[in-house]
Amino acid sequence: MGLTGRSLVAAALAGLVASPALAQLQAEAAPVAAVVDKGDTAWMMTATVLVMAMIVPGLALFYGGLVRTKNMLSVLTQIIGVASFAMILWVIYGYTLAFGDGGNAFIAGAGKLFLAGVTADSTAATFTDGVVIPEYVFIAFQMTFAAITVSLVVGGLVERLKFSALMLFALVWLTIVYLPIAHMVWAANGLLFNWEPAALDYAGGTVVHINAGVSALVGALILGPRLGYKREIMAPHSLTMTLIGTGLLWVGWFGFNAGSALEANGSAALAMLNTFVATAAGVLFWMLAERALGHKASLLGACSGAIAGLVAVTPAAGNSGPFGAILLGGIAAFVCAWFVVSVKPRLRLDDSLDAFGIHGLGGIIGSIGTAVTMLPSLGGPGGDDYALGAQLGTQVIAVVIAIVWAGVGSAIAFTVAKLVTGLRVTEEVEREGLDLGEHGERAYNY
Template sequence: MFRTFTRVGTRAGAASLALFAPAVALAQDAVPAAADAVVATVDKGDTAWMMVATVLVMAMIVPGLALFYGGLVRTKNMLSVLTQIIAVASLAMIIWVTYGYTMAFGDGGNAFISGFGKAFLSGVTADSTVATFTDGVEIPEYVFIAFQMTFAAITVSLVVGGLVERLKFSALMIFAAVWLTIVYFPVAHMVWAGNGLLFNWEPAALDFAGGTVVHINAGVSALVGAMLLGPRLGYKKDVMAPHSLVMTLIGTGLLWVGWFGFNAGSALEANGSAGLALINTFVATASGVLFWMLTERALGHKGSLLGACSGAIAGLVAVTPAAGNAGPFGAIVLGAAAAVICALFVVSVKPRLKLDDSLDAFGIHGIGGIVGSIGTAFTYAQIAGDDYDLGAQLLTQVIAVAIVIVWAAAGSFIAFTIARLATGLRVSEEVEREGLDLGEHGERAYNY
C-alpha cells in the first residue's frame, strides 16, 4: 500500500488509492525533524528513473503518436497530422509551465483546481522537492513537473485522432488552449491531487496512470469534436484506407515502449510497484493484440496488422488505470476485455453510425478507458487486503467515469464552440479535397 503525505496535511489510507497526491516540500523551508522522524532526502536512483520515464513518455508523442496517427490517414493528409501533433503538444508544454501545473498540483485551492501561487513556476527552484509514496523519499520538483507535463501534452494530442483530415490547424490550437484550461487541468486535479474531488471520495478513485484523466478525457472530447465537425467528404463512399500501415506499426512500437515510462513511471520510484506496472504493461498489451485479432476472425474478417496495432493500444489504454492496481493475470484479462469490446465497437457498431471518429480515438481510448477504469475495481481485489470492499470501490469507479465523461463532454463543447467562433472549425471543401498538407501547411509529406 502506498502512503502519500503533504506539508499541509496527511491522508494516509485513501492516498494509496490515487497516484499524484504529492505536494511540494521546499528544502529551504523544512522544519527541523524530531529525533524519531524520517528525514526527507532526494533519492538519486528514483530521480534518474523518473527522468528516463519522462523522456519515454515524450517519445510516445513525437514520434510515436504522430507516426501512429499519420500512417492511418491518406497520403495527402500525412504531414498535416504530424504538424498538428508536434504543434499541439508544444503548446500544451508552454501552457503547463505557465499556469497548468499550478492549476493541477499547486498549493491550496479546492476540489476542482489548485491555487495559482505557482503560476509561471513561481517559487520552484532546483532545490524544490516533491514527496513520493515512501516516507522520506523525494524527487526534484522540476522532474515531477516535466513528467506531468508530458501527460498533458499527450492527452490533448490524442484528441486529434477523432478530428483529422478536416479540422483547421488554427481551430485546433485555439481548442487546445481552452480545453487544457477548462478540462484537462481540473480533471487531473480532481483525480490525482491531495484535495481533489475524486481523490477524496470514500473510497478514493483508482487511476494509477490516467484511465480517466488521459484516455476517457481524450476519447470523449474527440467524440464531441467529431460530432460537431461532421463526417469527412466522401465518408462511407470513398476509399479512406490507411496510407502506410508500416508507419502505424512503427508508431505502435514507440507507443508501447514509451508506455513503460507512462505506467511504470507513475510509481514515482524505481521499486516493486514500478516493476508491477512494467510487467502489466507487457502482458496486457500482448493480450490486447491477440484478442483483437481473434475478435476479427470471430466476426468473419482476417486477422490484420491494423487490428493488431489497434489491439495493442486498447490493451495499453485498459491497463493504464490498473498498472499498479492489478496482478499480471488481472492485467491480461483487462487487455483481453478491452480489445474485444473496442473491436466490436470499431468493426461492427461504428459502421452503422454516421459518426466519423476518424482514427477511433473514442472507439479505443474512450471505450478502452471506461473498460479499464471500471475493471480496475475488480483487478485491485487481487492485491488489496482482506477488508477490501469491492462494491464500494466499483461504485466509486463508475462515479469517477461518469463525472469525467460529463466534464469532458461539456468542456469540449465549450472549447470547440470558442474555436468555431474565432476561426471556424472546418477547412473549405476545396482544401479538404486537395488535402490538408498543401491547403493548411503548403508542404507535402512525400515528394513524388
C-alpha cells in the same frame, strides 16, 4: 581505587548513550528527513523522456500512417504543434492549477504561476514517506501527460480540422477540462482523490483516455464527417508507419505506466510487467475478435489491439496482478474491436482514427475494471478487507464525472474555436489535402 559517585553517573550515561535501545528511541522520535534518491530521480527523468517518445514520433507516426497520403504531413504538424503548445501552457499556469498549493476540490491555487518559488532544491512527494524527487522532474513528467492527452484528441478530427482551430481548442480545453480533471483525480485535495474509497487511476484511465476519447467524440460530432465518408475509400496510406508508431507507443508506455509509481520500486516493476502482458493480450484478442466478426486477422487490428490493451491497463497498471492485467487487456480489446468493426460502421460517426472507440471505450472498461483487478484472487494488491462493491461504486462515479466534464467542457472549447476560426477547412482544401492547403508542403514528393 573504586569509582566515585560522579564517575558512576558518567559511566552509566556513557553506557546509555551507547545502547542500541536509546539509539532506536531517538531515531523514532526524530522526524524523518526527506531524501532525494538519485536512483528514483534518474528513473523518473528516463520515464519522462519515454512519455515524450510516445508523442513525437510515436503517436504522430501511429496517427499519420492511418490517414491518406495527402494528409500525412498535416497530422504530424498537428501533433508536434499542439503538444509543444501544451508544454508551454503547462509551465505558465497548467502545473499550478493542477498540482499547486491551496485551491479546492476542483482546481488548485495560482501560487506557482510561471513556476514561482520552484527551484533546483524544491521537491515533490512520492508514495513513500520521506522519499521525494526534484519538483522540476515531477513538473516535466506531468507536463508530458498533458501534452499527449490533448494530442490524442486529434485522432477523431483529422483530415478536416484547421490547424488554427486545433491550437485555440487546446488553449480552452486544457484550461477548463484537462487541468480540473487532473486535479480532481491526482491532487492531494482533489475531489476524487479524497473520495471514500478514493478513485483508483494509476496512470490516467480517466485523466488521459476517457478525457481524450470523449472530447474527440464531441469534436467529431461538431465537425461532421469527412467529405466522401462511407462513399470513398479512406484506407490507411502506410500501415508500416502505423506499426512503427505502435512500437514506439508501447515502449514509451513503460514510462507512462511504470513512471507513475514515482519511484524505482516494486510497484513500478509490477506496472512494467502489466504493460507487457495486457498489451500482448490486446493484440491477440483484437485479432480473435476480427475472426469472430467474419474478418481476417489484420495488422491494423493488431496495432489497434495493442493500443486498446495499453489504454485499459493504464488505470490498473499498479493496481492489478499480471493475470488480472491480461484479462483486462483482452476484454477491452475484444469490446473495442466489436465497437470499431461492427457498431461504428452503422453510425454516421466519423471518429476518424477511433480515438473514442479505443481510448474512450477502453478507458471506461479499464477504469471500472480496475476495481475488479484489485482482488487478491486475481493477484491484485487489495487486502483481505478489500471492499469490491464500494470501490466499484467509486470507479463508476469517477468515470461518469470524467465523461460529463470532458463532454461539456470540450463542447465549449470546440464552440469557441468554431466561432473564432471556423473550425473546419474549406471544401477545396479538404479535397486537395491539408498538407498543401494548411501547411504548403507535402509529406512525400513523388
